[in-house]
Amino acid sequence: MTLPVTMLSGVDEGSGVPKYRQIADQLTRLIEDLPPGVRLPSEPAISRHLGVSRNTAIQALHELQRRGLAVRRQGRGTFTAERHRAVRSLAPGRLPSFSEDLRRGGHTTAEEMVGFERAPLPAEPAARLGVDLDTIAWRVERVIRCDDAPVVHVLSWLPVELYPSLDPVAISKSSLYEHLESGPGAGRPHSAEEEWTAVAADEHVARLLGLPVPAPVMSCRRTAVLADGRPAEHSVSALAGGRFAIAVRISPSSWVDGVAPVLQVGSA
Template structure:
């Protein structure tokens, strides 16, 4: 691991562990200290410092004589999405707040747009679109199941790009020059399908908070449509509304 100072080494190890446990299940065992030190190229002191912090946060648990295991997230921890004056993505929101975001890509393939997706993305029905299905973790805690569709003709490299780290919208900006200017949202409650329930580790038919979002570029063209589904444990969003012009005075 390429780090020059003790602080940067600690942060790099912590970030690696958070991302790693985000892809593991509760009860899974981490490799031994020796294995991790060799893999990451750091001292045991640095590794233990990072693990100690995650134990204190409740993300890891040590069992004497057995090892270190992924533990269940502490209840009541919320990482709300905030929707205000700036159109931005989930990844940037959370990392800007100092949190670590990890992503597990469940599916990334080309599919034919049904009538609804075609309408939302302004493409012909049956046109090829990229379907991207992901689990998002914040500080090691499973946060949301999100399905995103993007027009393949416009963003062909999204069919094969690596979205296990980083922000989808940052990638679109850097690779295609996309600047987001609008986000149309619909918030509702729906029952978890068998597939979503399995991945969110909840009971089928549990009622989930579903946030559907269609984002547009500066020219008013649809960029992507997605639905993020949240369990009752972390179903929380924040909205901030601002009057566009001067507030009329009451008569």
């Protein structure tokens, strides 16, 4: 099966978005529901059909490979890739970490540091952490990569009072929670409350996750606490839905007085 090049529409010269990115975004939408192994239009075909340079067409297909959506087969062309979603589960007795669950599933991970600083807390993180507005905290922004594809964007706020020092290099080499567990400070969070919603990624998050704009993502707001109940982290994560799945196990052991827990779905 081959995706017809005629399904691609023209590029917008005045949009400010690079032509190769526009083509890659179109292809991303076209192949979203296609099975693996579908041949994509060749560079010469894209170049002729859209009136762009051969190099622009090559960059567009390379961008698809970078997103983990296509593979290049020498002498045969570019094809839709086999896509295995990373699955995050709720392991009993341990607050899950995205990176740890990915590695447990047989994937390689890396935490790419986007921003790392001490900064005054905005209103929402301050309220969730139970401290005054503008209290100084660690602002840790990172992208978690799975098998070299970006899958999660995370912005975390952690009180400096609980964590006097953090090492961005150590976090990049493992994960934030592993660093909190082994490094100085109050330790790894013990439990958390989370709120999940489907949202449209803003331009900043979409760019970091290699997604078209607008693109749907799953947003997770988490407030994590220590074993003694002190709030230790507030984070907002954006998960690329086509690359990440959430598995939740509900068992009688989590019931209270014989009543199963209720999963509430609604708008925030």
